[in-house]
Amino acid sequence: SQQGEEDPQALSIQEGENATMNCSYKTSINNLQWYRQNSGRGLVHLILIRSNEREKHSGRLRVTLDTSKKSSSLLITASRAADTASYFCATFSQGGSEKLVFGKGTKLTVNP
């Protein structure tokens, strides 16, 4: 069953603009991760935020986590054409589960 749900499903922006993607989930989590998938490729881990963290940065990426609302956002600043990809959130639930549960993804297109 899907845990994370990304919003929007698709996003198209111009190079240089910021892109924001949201993820909502249902159960309590240990951590939440964001992955990127370029067309025809495997997923690549971008960033992990733990349940006791509220914000995390990595280069042009900024992730926030609001456990009270069970939601997270991924912000990509100063986007580039190379950022064109699908972005997935994945949650790692509390309770000892060994599995990541992925959302359906947001398809981001950055137009040059």
Add this chain to the structure above:
Amino acid sequence: DAGITQSPRYKITETGRQVTLMCHQTWSHSYMFWYRQDLGHGLRLIYYSAAADITDKGEVPDGYVVSRSKTENFPLTLESATRSQTSVYFCASSEPRGLAAWGTTDTQYFGPGTRLTVL
């Protein structure tokens, strides 16, 4: 080459045939996973393995069989392929790095995928 590899990258088969997808990782990660990715469903976990000779079902295990005799290999077998198993299959691996109880996994590293078509 270091990393996680999958073979074949593309496979076309017929309904009823047995197909085995291979996954090999060079990191000696404890955990390995098989996912399928379909439009409208995202990634769904088929099977996973916590160590050699330890496997467990994921969300959609029916019609699939796995084994893990060696830490580095995690083959996925479709015993009698069906059209509904047409999909892109991804293998992933990870090493427990969490601070919580045994069995927690964090970052997963994905292979390039196998695109399987069942006619």
